[in-house]
Amino acid sequence: MKVADILKWENTKILCCEESIANIITDGYVSDLLSDVIAHANENMAWITIQTHKNIVAIASLKELACIIITNNNIPADDLIEAAKQENIPIITTSMTSFDTAGKLYIALHY
Amino acid sequence: MILTYKVQGGDFSNAGKCSSEVKKVLKQLNIDHKIIKKVVIALYEGEVNIVAHAYHGVITVEINTEKIKITLKDEGPGIPDINKAMEQGYSTASPIVRELGFGAGMGLPNMKKNTDYMHISSEVNKGTEVILINYL
Ligand SMILES: Nc1ncnc2c1ncn2[C@@H]1O[C@H](COP(=O)(O)OP(=O)(O)OP(=O)(O)O)[C@@H](O)[C@H]1O
Ligand SMILES: [Mg+2]
Numbered sequence: 740m741k742v743a744d745i746l747k748w749e750n751t752k753i754l755c756c757e758e759s760i761a762n763i764i765t766d767g768y769v770s771d772l773l774s775d776v777i778a779h780a781n782e783n784m785a786w787i788t789i790q791t792h793k794n795i796v797a798i799a800s801l802k803e804l805a806c807i808i809i810t811n812n813n814i815p816a817d818d819l820i821e822a823a824k825q826e827n828i829p830i831i832t833t834s835m836t837s838f839d840t841a842g843k844l845y846i847a848l849h850y
Numbered sequence: 851m852i853l854t855y856k857v858q859g860g861d862f863s864n865a866g867k868c869s870s871e872v873k874k875v876l877k878q879l880n881i882d883h884k885i886i887k888k889v890v891i892a893l894y895e896g897e898v899n900i901v902a903h904a905y906h907g908v909i910t911v912e913i914n915t916e917k918i919k920i921t922l923k924d925e926g927p928g929i930p931d932i933n934k935a936m937e938q939g940y941s942t943a944s945p946i947v948r949e950l951g952f953g954a955g956m957g958l959p960n961m962k963k964n965t966d967y968m969h970i971s972s973e974v975n976k977g978t979e980v981i982l983i984n985y986l
Contacts, residue, residue: 773898774956777891778963790951794898797866801873801890818863826870 740764740847742806742829745785748843750834751808755820759829762805767844769837773798780804787840793819800826808844810837851875853911857900859926862950865901868909869894879913881986888964889918889984895957896922896980902947903927904978920982928974935970936962 743760746753753760768780769787773794780786782803788795791813799807806829809815815830823830833840853875855868873890893909900907904926912919929935936958943953962968967983 771951772954772956773951774895774954774960777895778956778960788951792862792950794862794865794950794952797870797894801866801869801887801894803887 742785742831744847745806745808745831745844748833748835752832754815754830754832755823756827756829759806759827762829764805764844764848766848767841769841777802785844787837787844789813789837791815791819793822795819796822796826796828796830799828804828806831808833808840810835810840851879851913853913855909855911857897857907857909857924859901859903859905859907859924861901865898866894868897872911876913876918881918885918885984885986889920889982892961892964892968892982892984893920895961896920896982898952899957899980900924900926902943902952907977915986917986918984922980922982923977924979925977928976928978929970929972930974932970932972 742762763783764785765783767785770776771788771790776798780802783805785806785808786804787808789811795807808831810833812834869890872893876886904924907924910921934940938959939955941953941955947953965982966985969981972978
């Protein structure tokens with residue numbers, strides 16, 4: 740699937756980097772601990788988190804993740820969007836919880 | 851080629867700058883993609899450790915045809931028990947640092963996993979030096 744497919748979900752929107760919505764998503768990872776993401780996330784994964792600090796962009800870029808999905812209506816800081824534009828990492832926000840987001844992504848990927 | 855970067859303790863909005871600049875340089879040098887990823891991940895964890903745990907530091911990256919050697923040297927509280935610090939899950943990160951998503955106690959293990967050689971030397975109340983080597 741592609742990042743673009745996620746944008747069809749209800750109450751889900753993209754805050755930046757629409758030029759990268761063709762990024763392929765092969766898998767997902769749910770975590771709010773940054774070093775855990777560094778250890779276990781891999782290329783082309785969608786990262787589901789409640790973190791909103793711009794440090795998450797650096798990690799997504801280093802790990803070459805497909806996108807970041809910020810859940811539970813959390814709103815990222817403005818400097819996060821600036822950083823994401825520079826690194827071309829799509830930032831998506833949703834009102835769903837991390838659990839529901841992961842469930843939806845899992846179904847989309849595997850069924 | 852030798853690159854040096856200054857890192858300021860507590861400056862989380864610039865954390866990762868050194869790693870992303872080094873990544874660009876390594877790409878330009880056409881270094882193997884897999885090695886670049888390992889090097890920048892280890893470097894990022896080391897860079898964040900200076901920001902999260904020390905007062906200030908200097909990162910030196912030496913690149914030649916044989917290896918990439920990174921030295922992270924800081925002035926700070928130092929590490930009293932290096933073996934304990936290397937254990938997965940051990941962290942003294944402050945509540946503020948944890949709120950940002952750091953403090954899993956996985957940074958040093960991640961650095962070890964992504965390098966061919968890692969050595970830490972530290973003196974309490976003075977500072978810490980970490981050496982990382984990846985062979986090309
Ligand atoms: N440069 C440093 N100066 C002082 N103490 C350090 C330094 N680097 C690491 N430490 C100590 O070692 C511990 C473990 O470091 P490690 O990077 O594994 O975990 P962390 O930084 O606490 O959390 P994480 O890296 O998972 O976000 C730290 O909590 C801290 O006590
Ligand atoms: Mg750390």
